[in-house]
Amino acid sequence: MDLTLTEEQQTFRAELRDWLADNVPPEPLAHHLTDAGFEAHRAWEHRLFEAGYGAIHWPEEHGGKGADLMTQALFEHEYRRAGAPHRVNIQGLNLAGPTIIDFGTPEQQQRWLHRILTWEDVWAQAFSEPEAGSDLANVRTSARRAEGGFVVNGQKVWTSLGDRADWLFVLVRTDPDVPRHQGLTYVMMKTSDDGVEVRPIKQINGDSGFSEVFFTDAFVPDDNVISQPGDGWKIAMATMGHERGLGRGIPALFGGFITELRDLAREADADAEIVDRREIAQLLTRVWAFHAFFMHRLTRMTSGEDIGFAASIGKLYWSEMEAQIFDTGVRLMGERAELSPQAPMSLDPGSWHQRYWHSRAARIYAGTNEIQRNIISERVLGLPKEPRRP
Amino acid sequence: MYFDFTDDQLALAHAARDMFTGRFTAEHLRGCWDRKDGHDAEHWSELGAMGLLGLLVPEDHGGMGMTDVEAVLVLEQAGYAGVPEPLLDAIVAGPLLAAARNAELRDSWLPRLATGDAIVALQLNGAPLVVAADHADVLLTQLEGGDCVAVSGDRLRLERQASMDQSRTVFSVEFDPGDAVPLEAPDEAVQAAWDRAVVSTAAMLNGVSWGMFDMSLTYAKEREQFGRLIGSFQAIKHKLADMWTLVDTVRPTAWYAAYSLANRLEDQTQAASVAKAAAGRVERQVNREALQCHGGIGFTWEHNLHLWMKRGVALEHSYGQAEVHEDRLAEGFFAGEIADGPAIFD
Numbered sequence: 001m002d003l004t005l006t007e008e009q010q011t012f013r014a015e016l017r018d019w020l021a022d023n024v025p026p027e028p029l030a031h032h033l034t035d036a037g038f039e040a041h042r043a044w045e046h047r048l049f050e051a052g053y054g055a056i057h058w059p060e061e062h063g064g065k066g067a068d069l070m071t072q073a074l075f076e077h078e079y080r081r082a083g084a085p086h087r088v089n090i091q092g093l094n095l096a097g098p099t100i101i102d103f104g105t106p107e108q109q110q111r112w113l114h115r116i117l118t119w120e121d122v123w124a125q126a127f128s129e130p131e132a133g134s135d136l137a138n139v140r141t142s143a144r145r146a147e148g149g150f151v152v153n154g155q156k157v158w159t160s161l162g163d164r165a166d167w168l169f170v171l172v173r174t175d176p177d178v179p180r181h182q183g184l185t186y187v188m189m190k191t192s193d194d195g196v197e198v199r200p201i202k203q204i205n206g207d208s209g210f211s212e213v214f215f216t217d218a219f220v221p222d223d224n225v226i227s228q229p230g231d232g233w234k235i236a237m238a239t240m241g242h243e244r245g246l247g248r249g250i251p252a253l254f255g256g257f258i259t260e261l262r263d264l265a266r267e268a269d270a271d272a273e274i275v276d277r278r279e280i281a282q283l284l285t286r287v288w289a290f291h292a293f294f295m296h297r298l299t300r301m302t303s304g305e306d307i308g309f310a311a312s313i314g315k316l317y318w319s320e321m322e323a324q325i326f327d328t329g330v331r332l333m334g335e336r337a338e339l340s341p342q343a344p345m346s347l348d349p350g351s352w353h354q355r356y357w358h359s360r361a362a363r364i365y366a367g368t369n370e371i372q373r374n375i376i377s378e379r380v381l382g383l384p385k386e387p388r389r390p
Numbered sequence: 391m392y393f394d395f396t397d398d399q400l401a402l403a404h405a406a407r408d409m410f411t412g413r414f415t416a417e418h419l420r421g422c423w424d425r426k427d428g429h430d431a432e433h434w435s436e437l438g439a440m441g442l443l444g445l446l447v448p449e450d451h452g453g454m455g456m457t458d459v460e461a462v463l464v465l466e467q468a469g470y471a472g473v474p475e476p477l478l479d480a481i482v483a484g485p486l487l488a489a490a491r492n493a494e495l496r497d498s499w500l501p502r503l504a505t506g507d508a509i510v511a512l513q514l515n516g517a518p519l520v521v522a523a524d525h526a527d528v529l530l531t532q533l534e535g536g537d538c539v540a541v542s543g544d545r546l547r548l549e550r551q552a553s554m555d556q557s558r559t560v561f562s563v564e565f566d567p568g569d570a571v572p573l574e575a576p577d578e579a580v581q582a583a584w585d586r587a588v589v590s591t592a593a594m595l596n597g598v599s600w601g602m603f604d605m606s607l608t609y610a611k612e613r614e615q616f617g618r619l620i621g622s623f624q625a626i627k628h629k630l631a632d633m634w635t636l637v638d639t640v641r642p643t644a645w646y647a648a649y650s651l652a653n654r655l656e657d658q659t660q661a662a663s664v665a666k667a668a669a670g671r672v673e674r675q676v677n678r679e680a681l682q683c684h685g686g687i688g689f690t691w692e693h694n695l696h697l698w699m700k701r702g703v704a705l706e707h708s709y710g711q712a713e714v715h716e717d718r719l720a721e722g723f724f725a726g727e728i729a730d731g732p733a734i735f736d
Contacts, residue, residue: 316631
């Protein structure tokens, strides 16, 4: 057991720290879901790209640094510590991009990858449907064979950044006559194409973080199909594996949150006797635990172990922890807990309420925690599976 | 950056598990409960022969010369298997004795501790209860000022305190100050002994939680009701998923604390408190849910679950229950003295 960094890792870290110190905006950017904020975040992503930090986990041949897991984790740690802007192109960099790298043809990689890196194209995931949430295999959006491609009809929902996206990675049903998990195809579609309509959905924290997408006889050329028709499920699962992996579950993120909670408690202490410091310490121990757990997992993965379904344990743990941290923060505001940040008497330092509501989504996105518990109990613990539709 | 165990360390853990589960059988544990005594000379000398008692004793004094990282693995297994011997006390006492500047004391006790010829009892920070004091050849304790002293076993006045864990013999202890021989151990070693006791107990607790979880999982895969396994009902599946998540995510906290202690990092005391607080909270929850998973049968004296539940309650409250450590961590965190995570990447 040795927690020291190699010289190479130390050098990488030192250079990164210097760059971040020189480049991270001193004031937070405007919220990424506003027009001005979105452009500011896009510009920031471009700066990251120019410095070579855009997607260090991508292979070098595709514009990345081919960074190993440990280096990726180092990057994420330093990035959070520096308070650098939210990475808005996550879906392109971590989901669509790796999918194109793993399953796309060289021609497709040529066409799409560079523009993801430079942020010329924004990508969004179009998997879920009104009738296919937790039960993703229930996808009904159809893709009917036509000359040179497919004609798509249907509806997607929860498409994050759908209203900003240029491209969508879409799960469609090409063959309704075979068992549900088969007959699905993974296609890339342009939001500007005929027959594609995006409608933003307002979330409970006021953001339009995601959208509905309606397809009405929208055409997808064969060139925009990933791998073969019928491979959709396999590729979608690979994409979602990336979502559950290194993803949002970065220990330093929660380290930042618990520190903010402490600062909030110090502030609230002057006015309320509700602050339970012991409860905050308990959350602190959970953040520490997540650091240690994460490092152990990272070490195992670096040694070549495929943690597979055990990734659900991490997601369940950090999402519950995140929700608890923000919940505790709201409660210690006492009678002022209901006030939004604009209220003169509010104790909210800026975005606590908004992030409180968003933290509750953590138990839902990337697979609800109920589904995660099913996965853990069935795939990790070997308990009997839920009764399923064939 | 390698936060995992070597093959040798894992082999040690496996060997420990084999020995513990093989020799400390349910029958043996029940015997301990009947006798109201967890200590057995034969089993104790086997632990000595395996080198486990002297795990942290320097090799030149007859020990294995290993570190807290190995110790934490062994103690997890001891907790898992329900080992009732004062193994933890031996492991913690080793380095403390080794640090004693009182050479005569150190040289006379250390080799015998390692072989098992001598049993050392421990009383740190004024703890009211001393484990296995009746079997102790020597007690290591602290005077009011904090100085560490040794008192010969036959000079102790003991009052037995019956424990709900009937394999634990615990006592309140008195002795004449004149019988206390100073160890002359540096403050650093005394602090480390406390941290070590805290981390070691956390590791054992995690083993206890793990053991209760495994029992529950096994039961869920065997017990049928309504024509199917109870483990096929979502309520039970989700309980077990939560229990496993707790166990899987708490164990690394003790590993980190052991690493910090072994490498004398600045956060060793904080890491120990984190590990103990987390271990205690997890054990409480797993304890509760394990009984739920077992239903009525888990509430019988005959079933082994309560042996682990009661061991869990005992260990939870030893060397500082969760609340005690959380209060300390809160004080440090609010004073800006504790970081929001272990010093892993920093």
